[in-house]
Amino acid sequence: MLGRFFYDAGISLYTAAVHLAAWRSTKAKHWVNGRKDWRPRLQDLLNTHKGQPLAWFHCASLGEFEQGRPVIEAFRIAFPEHKILLTFFSPSGYEIRKNYAGADYIFYLPADTRQNAEQWFLTVEPSVAFFVKYEFWHHYIQVMEENNVPVVSFSAIFRPNQIFFKPYGEFHRQILRRLNMIFVQNESSAKLLEGIGITRQQLGGDTRFDRVAVLPDTAPEIQMAKLFKNNELLLIVGSAWPQDMDIILPVLNKLQAENIRLKVMVAPHEIEAQNMKNWEQIYQGKSIRYSQVSDQVVVSEYDMLIIDNVGMLSALYQYAEIAWIGGAYGKGLHNTLEAATFGMPIFFGNKNYTKFQEALDLVAEGIAAPVAADAAAFETKLKTLLTDTTTREAIAAKSRNYVKSKVGATAKVLHWYHDYLAEKK
Structure with a gap:
């Protein structure tokens, strides 16, 4: 498929550009070094969770982490038998939150290639994957689908100028169709998804409200x-x-x-x-x-x-x-x-x-x-x-x-996973 060719080429070009920038950029150097020999390092990190279900939460950077955080913390209480793996794409998220106590494991997400995605699944063996807001990685999502791992996007927001809604965006629309559920922030996002035939979606709101609502008391x-x-x-x-x-x-x-x-x-x-x-x-x-x-x-x-x-x-x-x-x-x-x-x-x-x-x-x-x-x-x-x-x-x-007036998005995500586990039994 031509869409996949351009997608893979874009991933390769981006990765090469970051490696070049690492000679002079501290941020790029963190991006590269954080992914070196990732599989043995991740295997060592995950040794303690063998036999336990693992929930994987992925955030692009620090802003998305703030949206993911209330769900991570509520998830730990609701599903204490699960270990939690938190991944970041950007050093600006990982370097600031690498010692966050709410997750059992914190790691960089390797570049989205088919090989990386397959090795990631074999290493992590997640029970469920949660992607926050904008993160839609083709190979990771496809490999999760092939291995019957549910993938949920929450606090997602869509705009008409995004590639999903362009005449040439079919490859990217397929990524969205593989998701088990998309919780969107607003009605306009829901209507955009309806327009391209995405039915596994619902209005969920923005989980950041659950996070900030408790700040005055905490x-x-x-x-x-x-x-x-x-x-x-x-x-x-x-x-x-x-x-x-x-x-x-x-x-x-x-x-x-x-x-x-x-x-x-x-x-x-x-x-x-x-x-x-x-x-x-x-x-x-x-x-x-x-x-x-x-x-x-x-x-x-x-x-x-x-x-x-x-x-x-x-x-x-x-x-x-x-x-x-x-x-x-x-x-x-x-x-x-x-x-x-x-x-x-x-x-x-x-x-x-x-x-x-x-x-x-x-x-x-x-x-x-x-x-x-x-x-x-x-x-x-x-x-x-x-x-x-x-x-x-x-x-x-x-x-x-x-x-x-806007709290409650976190509860919707957890309720979905409760129902998913109930249906599996």
């Missing part, structure tokens, strides 16, 4: 953040990119000039010293980095706290009244739900956010506001929120209620 207190806030209004910039800060900093400087009090926490998407230095130089208030705070520092005297570490952001939202979520001026908007669950108005860039259903929902509900590359418009909206407590608190309540 997020740890971060004493330094609490001291920094000092009971003042706080804006948090989550996953900040330079393009975001180009809009935000001039507005913050105007507030400083007008003596309008607002504390600011900035969590960069990537901890790059030059970016943080630039922001500190542009900002006219007093700024300090998280790593610079010591017992001798009165952190409440500072106006901006830059979070120069990873892993704290979801808990930091509990201290904010307003959020800006980064990424939408670039490759794509980052996670808005971690902010929304704590209840607050949200801003983000107006470019690349429309492929995220929750962002569209938040805008439609009046909770979030996309901002054009126009600092003046952002300044006006921000000042309104700072001075109008009633409006700000009303939006915060809508934000919390929106998240609560």
Whole structure:
């Protein structure tokens, strides 16, 4: 089949390109080294699960992991006899979550070739496979089907411009037809799948809501953040990119000039010293980095706290009244739900956010506001929120209620597997 030829060629070209990039890219080097001699290393890793059923969860990267996480953790409780294998495609997921305690085994997924897929099945012998959101690998899914291993996709979302819905997309449509079930995030995705004859699908929602809904009750207190806030209004910039800060900093400087009090926490998407230095130089208030705070520092005297570490952001939202979520001026908007669950108005860039259903929902509900590359418009909206407590608190309540109204996707996935096991008996 011509489709398979092009697919295999694309996999080969991508793999070759990553190997070349590994000479100069740390991320590419992780990708290559994590897959070297994968089969004996995986066999050694899995030695402890012989005789036990194994559930395989696969995520592309860190964002998909956050969608998979509530299902993994609920699955462990519901099916304690299963071991759990978690795989990643990208180093940005694996390197950050390689010590995640919710899985028994964590590994890179080898490139999707027929040989790798066959060896993977013989090595892993999974009882069930769960692919999160966008991951649809032809050979792995085909080999699972040939060996009667159910494959489930959840939190999936589809758009008309994807190859599945193109006249030349039959090869990729066949991948979807092999799946035992596809849980989609929204009605439009369900209709797209209906249009190409995919019947093993249902509206499941987004499992990230189950994850973030519990954050207000489980997020740890971060004493330094609490001291920094000092009971003042706080804006948090989550996953900040330079393009975001180009809009935000001039507005913050105007507030400083007008003596309008607002504390600011900035969590960069990537901890790059030059970016943080630039922001500190542009900002006219007093700024300090998280790593610079010591017992001798009165952190409440500072106006901006830059979070120069990873892993704290979801808990930091509990201290904010307003959020800006980064990424939408670039490759794509980052996670808005971690902010929304704590209840607050949200801003983000107006470019690349429309492929995220929750962002569209938040805008439609009046909770979030996309901002054009126009600092003046952002300044006006921000000042309104700072001075109008009633409006700000009303939006915060809508934000919390929106998240609560969307929980339940995890239970649907687990219910499907319960039914599958019951039918097998």
